[in-house]
Amino acid sequence: MSAPPERRWGARYFAELYRAQIRQGVAVMLQYRFAMVIWGVWGFVGPLVSLAIWNAASSARGGTIVNAANGASFQRGDFAAYFLTFMVFGHMTMSWDAFEYGWRVRTGGLSPLLLRPVDPIHADAARNVSFKLITSAILLPVWILLAWLLQPTPPESGWSLLLATPALLLAAVMRYVWQYCLAMVAFWTTRVEAIQQLYFTVDAFLGGRVAPLALLPGWLGVLAAWSPFRGMGAFPVELALGRIPAEQIAPAFLAQVGWLVVALLAYRALWRLGLRRYSAVGA
Amino acid sequence: MPQIEVRDLKKTYRVHEREAGASASFRSLFVRKYKAVEAVKGVSFSLDAGERVGFLGPNGAGKTTTLKMLAGLLYPDGGEAEVLGHVPWRRERNYLQRISLVMGNRNQLVWDLPAMDSFLVNQAVYQIPETAFRETLDELVALLDLTPLLKKQVRSLSLGERMKCELAAALLHRPDVLFLDEPTLGVDITMQGRIREFVASYNQKYGATVLLTSHYMADVTALCRRVIVIHHGQLLYDGELESLAARIAPFKLVQLELADAAAAARVEQFAEVLERQDTRVKLRVPRGEASLVVARILSELPIVDLTVQDPPIEEVIDQVFQGNAEVTA
Numbered sequence: 059m060s061a062p063p064e065r066r067w068g069a070r071y072f073a074e075l076y077r078a079q080i081r082q083g084v085a086v087m088l089q090y091r092f093a094m095v096i097w098g099v100w101g102f103v104g105p106l107v108s109l110a111i112w113n114a115a116s117s118a119r120g121g122t123i124v125n126a127a128n129g130a131s132f133q134r135g136d137f138a139a140y141f142l143t144f145m146v147f148g149h150m151t152m153s154w155d156a157f158e159y160g161w162r163v164r165t166g167g168l169s170p171l172l173l174r175p176v177d178p179i180h181a182d183a184a185r186n187v188s189f190k191l192i193t194s195a196i197l198l199p200v201w202i203l204l205a206w207l208l209q210p211t212p213p214e215s216g217w218s219l220l221l222a223t224p225a226l227l228l229a230a231v232m233r234y235v236w237q238y239c240l241a242m243v244a245f246w247t248t249r250v251e252a253i254q255q256l257y258f259t260v261d262a263f264l265g266g267r268v269a270p271l272a273l274l275p276g277w278l279g280v281l282a283a284w285s286p287f288r289g290m291g292a293f294p295v296e297l298a299l300g301r302i303p304a305e306q307i308a309p310a311f312l313a314q315v316g317w318l319v320v321a322l323l324a325y326r327a328l329w330r331l332g333l334r335r336y337s338a339v340g341a
Numbered sequence: 342m343p344q345i346e347v348r349d350l351k352k353t354y355r356v357h358e359r360e361a362g363a364s365a366s367f368r369s370l371f372v373r374k375y376k377a378v379e380a381v382k383g384v385s386f387s388l389d390a391g392e393r394v395g396f397l398g399p400n401g402a403g404k405t406t407t408l409k410m411l412a413g414l415l416y417p418d419g420g421e422a423e424v425l426g427h428v429p430w431r432r433e434r435n436y437l438q439r440i441s442l443v444m445g446n447r448n449q450l451v452w453d454l455p456a457m458d459s460f461l462v463n464q465a466v467y468q469i470p471e472t473a474f475r476e477t478l479d480e481l482v483a484l485l486d487l488t489p490l491l492k493k494q495v496r497s498l499s500l501g502e503r504m505k506c507e508l509a510a511a512l513l514h515r516p517d518v519l520f521l522d523e524p525t526l527g528v529d530i531t532m533q534g535r536i537r538e539f540v541a542s543y544n545q546k547y548g549a550t551v552l553l554t555s556h557y558m559a560d561v562t563a564l565c566r567r568v569i570v571i572h573h574g575q576l577l578y579d580g581e582l583e584s585l586a587a588r589i590a591p592f593k594l595v596q597l598e599l600a601d602a603a604a605a606a607r608v609e610q611f612a613e614v615l616e617r618q619d620t621r622v623k624l625r626v627p628r629g630e631a632s633l634v635v636a637r638i639l640s641e642l643p644i645v646d647l648t649v650q651d652p653p654i655e656e657v658i659d660q661v662f663q664g665n666a667e668v669t670a
Contacts, residue, residue, distance in 0.1 A: 078465035
């Protein structure tokens with residue numbers, strides 16, 4: 059037996075790995091054309107429902123809703139802009155691994171991935187990107203149609219959109235790693251889906267999917283501002299729409315980075331401890 | 342120097358237990374009973390580079406648990422192991438890069454796509470250079486006759502076809518150590534033969550070390566001169582397959598064809614009769630007395646034909662698994 063060839067596990071390796079995995083993910087998605095449409099449509103429903111509710115509420119109050127505590131005000135066009143942006147950003151940051159991890163751990167489906175010399179999170183992240191690439195193609199024309207119908211208030215400057223791009227990327231990575239931390243709970247309880255449902259609900263409120271955070275009651279708004287959910291949801295949306303005062307932008311970015319670091323550390327710890335538990339459930 | 346070294350390896354599972362029925366379900370909401378199941382109780386063995394060893398034991402003996410610990414899937418509760426100079430459960434990339442575990446009941450291939458798509462992902466995962474990838478793939482395609490399968494969705498393949506593709510996927514990176522857990526599970530006899538031939542040729546060509554579990558003794562007899570027998574998590578035997586019968590079964594089988602039926606009726610005075618059909622008789626003779634008994638039979642009975650054999654390996658193994666035999670390694 060000859061000496062094993064030297065392997066390098068640097069950026070080039072991961073770029074090649076992601077390229078191959080994304081290509082495979084796209085191929086799998088294309089096998090299920092109808093499911094792809096359903097998943098794409100699912101992305102519109104939540105923000106559209108929220109938009110309909112807030113439109114009804116604003117109509118009942120003469121077209122404008124004002125939060126007396128902080129002076130924030132939203133009109134129909136503002137709601138349309140907020141929820142249409144949320145529709146796209148929410149889609150770009152969505153993640154569902156915790157829903158599948160319980161099954162993987164219960165059935166031992168994780169084992170083949172564990173045999174590879176690379177952490178399974180990379181295969182899952184590549185699959186997530188494949189999903190977004192494919193479903194975005196469905197989302198985009200529908201989004202354009204909705205924007206034409208709903209007449210959202212445009213952002214005051216194009217700079218805000220540019221600034222929102224890194225915020226969106228950070229939000230996507232943040233949400234992904236937080237979700238993955240939640241997925242790791244599957245090593246301790248085989249019904250992680252129930253916890254995921256709870257997480258999803260809290261995220262909907264504190265992340266701005268149900269209502270713009272500026273319209274939340276005082277204490278809930280404070281809680282949302284300090285939670286990691288804002289950075290994963292409302293912050294890039296508010297930034298894109300130019301609704302964040304300049305002096306609050308840098309601290310919000312820092313909060314995103316901070317929560318991401320916390321999530322990465324938590325993930326490493328949970329992964330290591332979880333692997334030790336894996337056997338207990340049936341590798 | 343051994344390539345796989347296992348010392349006093351232990352693994353205990355904590356299993357939730359409850360009675361059947363709704364009331365037991367409700368009770369288990371508040372009070373849960375757990376039972377410790379010792380799957381592996383201090384197993385030790387070693388394998389040299391290039392060896393092909395059969396790992397035998399009945400269901401629940403601890404074979405798969407041991408393989409999973411050696412492949413880095415499970416953490417042990419005690420003991421040590423070193424494979425290719427690595428501690429498996431540290432899961433170092435340079436270790437996982439050099440091994441493969443094929444499980445007859447698990448798939449690594451993507452169900453919805455042709456196997457070739459999974460092979461291409463493995464090329465990236467294991468950093469296989471293009472030339473080496475094409476070379477190994479061509480070889481695997483030829484050895485396993487994969488050409489007609491490569492473009493079919495994995496879910497539309499038969500069990501045997503899928504297993505051939507699984508083997509190819511597991512070997513594309515040319516692992517130095519190959520753990521095979523029931524690789525012929527559920528596949529027909531022709532395909533079993535093909536898989537055996539393939540494993541033997543891979544082992545010979547690349548000098549890979551192979552540790553194989555199978556419930557089909559034909560796999561073991563065809564591939565392994567050495568076997569390790571494990572039962573209730575403990576090692577019962579480690580040695581030549583041929584010597585296993587001598588250690589476990591303290592008897593030989595003597596088959597006789599006698600000149601007449603009357604003579605056949607008299608064989609009982611020489612040894613225990615297992616079967617009798619007209620002039621044909623099968624006897625069980627204590628191993629130490631075999632030559633003496635055979636000599637007496639030859640001198641006192643009209644013999645047409647006589648053979649002395651070890652009992653079939655399946656019977657011997659079955660005896661161990663049933664707990665009717667004691668073995669010393």
